[in-house]
Amino acid sequence: MTMVFLNKEIRDGDNPDLTEERKTATFDTNKMAEVIYGSEKLARRRREISQAVSLIPELADSKPLPFLSRNEKILESTRKVTALNEHLPRLINMNDEDEAWHIHSEVIGFEGNPLALHHSLFIPPLVIQGSDEQHEKWLGRAKRREIIGCYAQTELGHGSNIRKLETTATYSLSTQEFILHTPTINALKWWPGALGKSSNHAVVVASLIIKEQNYGPHLFMVQIRDEQSHEPLPGIAVGDIGPKMAFNGADNGFLGFNNFRIPRGNLLNRHCNVEVDGTYVRPPHDKMNYAGMIRVRSRMAAEQGTFMAQALTIAVRYSAVRRQGFLENKSQEVKVLDYQTQQHRLFPAIARSYAFIFCGFETIQKYETLQNEMNSGNVSLMADLHALTSGIKSVVTYQTGEGIEQARMACGGHGYSMASYISEIYGCAIGGCTYEGENMVMLLQLARYLVKSVELAMRGKPGDLGPMVAYLAYPDIKVDLVTGPEAYVKMFQHISKRQSIKATEKFHRKMESGVSRDEAWNQCAVELTRASRLHTRLYIIETFIRRVDSIEDLSIKMVLTDLMNLHLNYELLDVASYALEDGFMSSTQMGFIKNQLYSSLEKIRPNAVSLVDSFQFSDLQLRSNLLNFLFQVLGRRDGHVYQNLFEWAKSSPLNQTEVLPSVTQYLKPMMEKAKL
Numbered sequence: 157m158t159m160v161f162l163n164k165e166i167r168d169g170d171n172p173d174l175t176e177e178r179k180t181a182t183f184d185t186n187k188m189a190e191v192i193y194g195s196e197k198l199a200r201r202r203r204e205i206s207q208a209v210s211l212i213p214e215l216a217d218s219k220p221l222p223f224l225s226r227n228e229k230i231l232e233s234t235r236k237v238t239a240l241n242e243h244l245p246r247l248i249n250m251n252d253e254d255e256a257w258h259i260h261s262e263v264i265g266f267e268g269n270p271l272a273l274h275h276s277l278f279i280p281p282l283v284i285q286g287s288d289e290q291h292e293k294w295l296g297r298a299k300r301r302e303i304i305g306c307y308a309q310t311e312l313g314h315g316s317n318i319r320k321l322e323t324t325a326t327y328s329l330s331t332q333e334f335i336l337h338t339p340t341i342n343a344l345k346w347w348p349g350a351l352g353k354s355s356n357h358a359v360v361v362a363s364l365i366i367k368e369q370n371y372g373p374h375l376f377m378v379q380i381r382d383e384q385s386h387e388p389l390p391g392i393a394v395g396d397i398g399p400k401m402a403f404n405g406a407d408n409g410f411l412g413f414n415n416f417r418i419p420r421g422n423l424l425n426r427h428c429n430v431e432v433d434g435t436y437v438r439p440p441h442d443k444m445n446y447a448g449m450i451r452v453r454s455r456m457a458a459e460q461g462t463f464m465a466q467a468l469t470i471a472v473r474y475s476a477v478r479r480q481g482f483l484e485n486k487s488q489e490v491k492v493l494d495y496q497t498q499q500h501r502l503f504p505a506i507a508r509s510y511a512f513i514f515c516g517f518e519t520i521q522k523y524e525t526l527q528n529e530m531n532s533g534n535v536s537l538m539a540d541l542h543a544l545t546s547g548i549k550s551v552v553t554y555q556t557g558e559g560i561e562q563a564r565m566a567c568g569g570h571g572y573s574m575a576s577y578i579s580e581i582y583g584c585a586i587g588g589c590t591y592e593g594e595n596m597v598m599l600l601q602l603a604r605y606l607v608k609s610v611e612l613a614m615r616g617k618p619g620d621l622g623p624m625v626a627y628l629a630y631p632d633i634k635v636d637l638v639t640g641p642e643a644y645v646k647m648f649q650h651i652s653k654r655q656s657i658k659a660t661e662k663f664h665r666k667m668e669s670g671v672s673r674d675e676a677w678n679q680c681a682v683e684l685t686r687a688s689r690l691h692t693r694l695y696i697i698e699t700f701i702r703r704v705d706s707i708e709d710l711s712i713k714m715v716l717t718d719l720m721n722l723h724l725n726y727e728l729l730d731v732a733s734y735a736l737e738d739g740f741m742s743s744t745q746m747g748f749i750k751n752q753l754y755s756s757l758e759k760i761r762p763n764a765v766s767l768v769d770s771f772q773f774s775d776l777q778l779r780s781n782l783l784n785f786l787f788q789v790l791g792r793r794d795g796h797v798y799q800n801l802f803e804w805a806k807s808s809p810l811n812q813t814e815v816l817p818s819v820t821q822y823l824k825p826m827m828e829k830a831k832l
């Protein structure tokens with residue numbers, strides 16, 4: 157039975173420790189979900205979709221994935237994604253990307269699947285870079301899933317430095333074709349998700365060569381497999397790159413071309429073109445072909461925020477049912493969630509999840525504005541958004557990795573078991589530190605922008621600074637943190653500005669001493685990446701404050717203010733040395749920040765479980781359901797972890813027989829031999 161108690165859903169038969177937590181919450185989790193996901197409708201749709209999915213047995217896992225071989229994982233993820241394909245039109249609005257993302261992550265989970273990249277990396281570049289005629293030819297087919305595609309950019313020898321990609325697309329004047337070629341082993345495409353065994357099409361990034369001149373990376377639509385037999389087309393070598401740290405339900409692949417010909421019309425040519433006579437038509441921005449990467453990076457804050465939120469949902473629920481050790485009362489052991497160290501481990505990460513999701517939605521909107529502007533020929537926003545998303549991508553992926561690892565440790569030994577599901581989430585999330593631009597490389601992209609901005613400010617041209625970096629020209633006026641969030645922002649601005657200036661000055665000094673520009677840059681790179689991180693963390697703080705300010709519901713605003721204060725104090729404490737160094741922050745202020753942090757932990761404690769419940773991940777999504785098979789169990793909404801852990805262990809294939817061949821073949825003979 158389900159009853160509503162103080163606006164909170166309490167279910168009969170749940171672990172009483174979790175029920176007690178849900179009763180103490182001061183807010184309604186449905187209302188919080190509306191704030192997290194942006195509207196009542198979006199939050200409600202997620203619940204409706206989860207509910208509908210839970211009634212379709214074939215969408216549940218038929219086996220626990222950690223017990224499967226790689227082939228079985230791929231078969232199972234493909235079974236689910238194709239079954240889902242059949243149900244999709246009934247379950248979601250097919251034009252709504254958020255609904256599509258939600259239902260896929262719910263059904264497929266983190267292991268990846270052969271269609272994951274089709275929607276996130278194959279269709280979007282086709283939309284962004286393809287002309288209307290090309291949309292007509294391929295987009296409908298792709299959307300209907302008549303063809304399956306991937307995004308093939310990275311090569312064995314080059315991923316970060318895409319100007320040096322070795323795959324060539326040489327224009328043949330005589331046949332009006334492009335000839336795709338892989339001149340060396342290093343030039344093999346390497347890593348693209350779903351390329352290895354599943355895709356029959358790829359958006360391939362290759363260096364465009366016309367009359368022996370290299371025009372740099374361009375995007376081409378390439379059919380790589382026969383649509384009937386699924387065999388690679390002649391001139392194509394393609395396969396799987398083997399098991400990875402995660403995403404083992406997906407077939408990341410390699411791809412090589414042996415003078416493989418494609419029609420001239422396969423260059424994605426909305427913004428650039430090669431005419432019949434070989435004349436190259438330039439795009440309106442040099443880096444137009446990189447626009448798709450900005451798009452993916454702009455989505456990563458919200459995405460990573462939800463990855464971390466899933467790990468935290470598991471860890472916080474478990475911490476509320478796990479009892480170990482004593483506080484004052486020696487007759488009953490305490491919930492581990494009552495330990496200050498446990499709270500310090502988990503609550504700042506909850507705050508970051510909220511912060512990343514809020515920041516993520518703002519960034520996605522910024523990208524949509526950019527996309528509309530680009531469509532009408534205005535590319536002036538590209539540089540700003542490239543810098544911003546480069547920083548956000550790097551900071552959120554790193555901090556998400558930290559947060560998930562804390563969640564794992566917070567679950568003690570059971571966190572280390574695959575029954576927790578946390579290792580799978582971790583493996584997937586930290587991939588984000590590398591994919592879509594290695595973090596250091598992207599931080600250095602933002603640093604270019606910061607250095608230029610500092611130079612403008614130094615040259616007395618603060619009016620030329622965009623709103624994102626206007627603070628670099630602000631005067632240093634000491635602040636009293638007691639006055640609230642704005643003072644924290646000013647303190648952070650000082651820290652970030654000082655680091656950007658220090659790094660820029662060091663860079664200038666190096667060049668003045670005769671070191672070349674590139675070498676000077678490299679000698680300052682650590683300081684430059686520090687500046688980028690500080691700038692990005694400041695931006696995330698500002699978006700958090702903006703979001704909380706905009707909330708009208710008082711009960712929600714109060715708990716989010718507690719979470720925001722925790723975030724402000726945690727972030728500032730983490731970077732305080734920068735402000736202590738130049739005396740901008742006093743040791744008294746430092747003590748104040750620490751005390752505020754500890755008091756925030758206490759304030760959040762009664763709301764901790766409801767703060768993670770508010771993300772409204774279903775048990776299926778956390779792989780904690782027992783729908784029609786035993787699966788990961790630690791984050792279950794009902795909190796019954798122990799009996800389900802035992803069931804999980806019993807379902808291990810190793811336990812299907814009492815005596816394993818390893819014993820009969822090796823251990824027994826060894827022991828027998830020892831007796832002689």
Ligand SMILES: CC/C=C\C/C=C\C/C=C\C/C=C\C/C=C\C/C=C/C(=O)SCCNC(=O)CCNC(=O)[C@H](O)C(C)(C)COP(=O)(O)OP(=O)(O)OC[C@H]1O[C@@H](n2cnc3c(N)ncnc32)[C@H](O)[C@@H]1OP(=O)(O)O
Pocket residue numbers: 256257260261264265266267268271272275276277307309310315316317318319349443446447449450538539542584590591592593594597601604605
């Ligand atoms: C449906 C879902 C199902 C289930 C869901 C459940 C679970 C799964 C969840 C998630 C998983 C999802 C997806 C799968 C995972 C992975 C997919 C991964 C895909 C990839 O990785 S694709 C490959 C990505 N590769 C990269 O990002 C490469 C990085 N490198 C670069 O971008 C460039 O090389 C770099 C570093 C920018 C340098 O380029 P270049 O050398 O050309 O430029 P310069 O450095 O010289 O700079 C010159 C100038 O140009 C400016 N600039 C650079 N880039 C841009 C840009 N994009 N826009 C605007 N301007 C740009 C730069 O700032 C310089 O300006 P300046 O001269 O300073 O003014």
Ligand SMILES: Cc1cc2nc3c(=O)[nH]c(=O)nc-3n(C[C@H](O)[C@H](O)[C@H](O)COP(=O)(O)OP(=O)(O)OC[C@H]3O[C@@H](n4cnc5c(N)ncnc54)[C@H](O)[C@@H]3O)c2cc1C
Pocket residue numbers: 273277307308309310313314315316317346347348349403408587590591592593594595596597600
């Ligand atoms: C899970 C996963 C999925 C992926 N999916 C796809 C996909 O679908 N399609 C696709 O095309 N690619 C994909 N990739 C590839 C990915 O985009 C690249 O691996 C990534 O861009 C990093 O490039 P790299 O491997 O060349 O790293 P490298 O650049 O070789 O990095 C190695 C080290 O060198 C450092 N480094 C490199 N250049 C610089 C520099 N200029 N300054 C300072 N340090 C530097 C880096 O910081 C890093 O520490 C995927 C990768 C992963 C892990």
